[in-house]
Amino acid sequence: MSGGLDGALTTLAFCWRIERRDGVTIGLTSHDRDLDIGGLLYRAAPGMTPSAVRSGIGLEGEDSDVAGALTSDAISEADLMAGRWDGAALELRLTQWEAPGALWLLLARGEMGAVSRKGAAFTAELIGAAAVLGGPVAPSTSPDCRARLGDRACRVDMAGRRRIVAVAAVDGAQVAADGLEAGDYAFGTLRWLGGANVGLVQAVADNGAEGVTLVDPPAFAVAAGTLALLTQGCDRQLTTCAGRFGNVVNFRGEPYLPGMDLLTRYPGA
Incomplete structure (x- = not known):
C-alpha cells in the first residue's frame, strides 16, 4: 500500500x-x-x-x-x-x-x-x-468493591434491573418519573433514548419513588414524554452486596484489611 x-x-x-x-x-x-x-x-x-x-x-x-x-x-x-x-x-x-x-x-x-x-x-x-500498558499491573486493595454492577467480575444478573421510563419533567438535575423503587437506581445510570440528549449516558446520584437525581443536569433541554433507560447501581459496600444482591462470593474488595489509619489507632477509639 x-x-x-x-x-x-x-x-x-x-x-x-x-x-x-x-x-x-x-x-x-x-x-x-x-x-x-x-x-x-x-x-x-x-x-x-x-x-x-x-x-x-x-x-x-x-x-x-x-x-x-x-x-x-x-x-x-x-x-x-x-x-x-x-x-x-x-x-x-x-x-x-x-x-x-x-x-x-x-x-x-x-x-x-x-x-x-x-x-x-x-x-x-x-x-x-x-496507553493500556500504563495501567497498574495488579489492582490496589480497597474496602469498596472494585467491580461495576453486572460486569464480568461482579456477575450479578442485570435482567430485570433496567427499566424504560417516560420522563414527566426535568428541573435542573431532577428528573421526574413515576413508579420507581426508592434507592434502586442510586449510583446507576440514565441513558436518553430520545430528544436532543439521545445516546448520552448520565450518572444517577439517588432516586425516590417519583424520580431520580442526576449528578449533572442534562446537556440539552428535555421535553415531557422523552424516553430514558434507567439501570440500577450499587454503592460498592459489602453490606449492600450481601443484603441486596446476595453476591458476597464475587465481592471485589477487602473490607476487613487494615488500612493506613491503623498506625493512628489507640485503645478505646
Whole structure:
C-alpha cells in the first residue's frame, strides 16, 4: 500500500473515520471535496490536521493530537461539550484524492481522549493502544468493591434491573418519573433514548419513588414524554452486596484489611 507514496505529494489527503460509542460514524477528510471510500462519505474538512503522527518499534510517541475547526453539521461545539465524542474510536489514514481508496495507509488508530477548544477550533487527544500498558499491573486493595454492577467480575444478573421510563419533567438535575423503587437506581445510570440528549449516558446520584437525581443536569433541554433507560447501581459496600444482591462470593474488595489509619489507632477509639 505504501507504493502510492511514490507519486506526487499534492494528491495526498488525510482521512478520519470516527465512530462514537452510540454507533454514529462520520468520515472527514483534509481534501477540499468529499470523498466516498468503502461506502462511507468522508466530508471535506480542510481545517482538520494531525499535529503529530509517529510510529516505530518503541512505545514512546504512540499518542498524538488531532486539531480542526468546529462545524455545525459534523462535530459541533455543543456535542463536544456534552461528551458525545468522548471515547470515540478514531482511525487516521492517508489516501490519494485522485483515486480515493487505492492508497489506504493506516497512520494512527485509537480513542479520542481529552478535548479542548479555543474559539472556533478544537483539539482532540488521540490515545493509542500502548496507553493500556500504563495501567497498574495488579489492582490496589480497597474496602469498596472494585467491580461495576453486572460486569464480568461482579456477575450479578442485570435482567430485570433496567427499566424504560417516560420522563414527566426535568428541573435542573431532577428528573421526574413515576413508579420507581426508592434507592434502586442510586449510583446507576440514565441513558436518553430520545430528544436532543439521545445516546448520552448520565450518572444517577439517588432516586425516590417519583424520580431520580442526576449528578449533572442534562446537556440539552428535555421535553415531557422523552424516553430514558434507567439501570440500577450499587454503592460498592459489602453490606449492600450481601443484603441486596446476595453476591458476597464475587465481592471485589477487602473490607476487613487494615488500612493506613491503623498506625493512628489507640485503645478505646
